[in-house]
Amino acid sequence: MSRRGRNARTVIGLGVALAAGAALLFGSPAQSGEPQPIPLATAWPNAARGSAPSKLPDGSEFSPALFLDARTAIGTTQSADAKTLRLIVRDGDGKVTELRRVPAEHRAPFAAVTSSGDTLIWVESVQGKQQLWSADRRAPKSARMLTADVGAMRFYDSEHDLIVADGTVHWVASGAGDQTEFRSVALTGGPVAVTREKGTWGLSGWPWAVDGQTSARGATALRNLTTGASVAVPSADRTVTACSTAWCQVVSINEDGYSRIDLSHPDGSARRKVLEGNVATAITDVAVLDRFEVLAKITTQSELTGNQQLLIYDLTNRHLVLISPDAGNIAYRAGVLWWSTGDQSSFVRNSLDLRTI
Known part of the structure; x- marks a missing residue:
């Protein structure tokens, strides 16, 4: 799954069974009695934030794939002569450092960008490989290939598509039949280790994996890949479940035909309603930093702009916080949430470092 889903990501997490219904619900009037969100500046006045134009000084578009903090981003841009695509670091002061370039004929060649300290890791797709x-x-000239033995990699638009732990990079790939391959390689390179498990699994914070990645009902179990221990995840009819290691998100349609989003621990305990109405999840990952559930709501303004209201539910105090009234291109990785404001011809990228709250 590509992270370039743009506004389609507002229904990520609802699942195949509910996606069509959720799209219809977005046009519904808001229910009475919905909680009123607290403005971002009031809720978290000291949070680190950033904003930057969508274009670099040379006029080329910059598409972020990872923020290291609120003002430093890694992403892709096309060279001024339109012949190459570049993976660059854009610092808060505007400095640009090129890490890698490939011919522009290879569309979206850089994916699943992640980091471990100053080391960046990514998947590169060139000529279909x-x-x-x-x-x-x-270091501008430090890029090197760790391995080409990656298997048929699976991406779920999650911050866990690539995980670095104990000097090792982990990912999943499609195996023969109904199997998932758990693959890993040292950050220094070398042979790739492979183990296999029946079912469709994704990583969910090392050393845990979660099943049901392509199921209409979503997750049913979490498994520790180091110890083999498993946790069964409660599920029910007419719901879609997605899990992190600490929380599970349950999305359903209530009796009035609206979306309802609940959170509970994977064992079913501490369940609470997050929000109900013409709402959806805004990103794939559940309760990021074990605290923040990122949500989207379609409003009257949304129908004009194609954007959505961006909200966060804070699990520590059950407050709902308004991040932006009109957000597009919402994304999250490694503690930083970012989104765009404006229209497609002229927009600004905004960021919020949730680790500073």
């Missing part, structure tokens, strides 16, 4: 690469973000 995927490879795993790394670089020092401060």
Whole structure:
């Protein structure tokens, strides 16, 4: 799954069974009695925030794939002569450091960008073949391939598509039949380790994996890949479940035909309603940093702009916080949430470092 889903990501997490219904619900009037969100500046006045134009000084568009903090981003841009695509670091002061470039004929060649300290890791797709690469973000000519033995990689538009733990990079790939391959390689390169498990699994914070990645009902179990221990996830008819290691998100349609989003621990305990109405999840990952559920709501303004109201439910105090009244291109990785404001011809990218709250 590509992260370039744009506004389609507002229904990510609802699942195949509910996607069509959710799209219809977005046009419904809001229910009475919905909680009123607290403005971002009031709820978290000291949070680190950033904003930057969508274009670099040379006029080329910049598409972020990962923010290291509220003002430093890794992403892709096309060269001024339109012949190459570049993976770059854009610092808060405007400095640009090129890490890698490939011919522009290879569309969206850089994916699943993640980091471990100053080391960046990403998947590169050239001529239909995927490879795993790394670089020092401060060294322009340090990029090198870790391995081409990556299997048929699966991406779920999650911050866990690539995980770095104990000097090792982990990912999942499609196996023969109904199997998932758990693959890993050292950050220094070398042979790739492979284990296999029946079912469609994705990583969910090392060393845990969650099943049901392509199921209409979503997750039914979490498994520790180190110990083999499993946790069964409660599920019910007419719901779609997605889980992190700490929380499970349950999306359903209530008796009035509106979306309802609940959270509970994977064992079913501490369940609470997050929000109900013409709402949806805004990103794939559940309760990021074990605290923040990122949501989207379609409003009258949304129908004019194609954007949505961006909200966060804070699990520590059950407050609903308004991040932006008119957000597009919502994304999240490694503690930083970002979105655009404006229209497609002229827009600004905004960011919020949730780790500073």
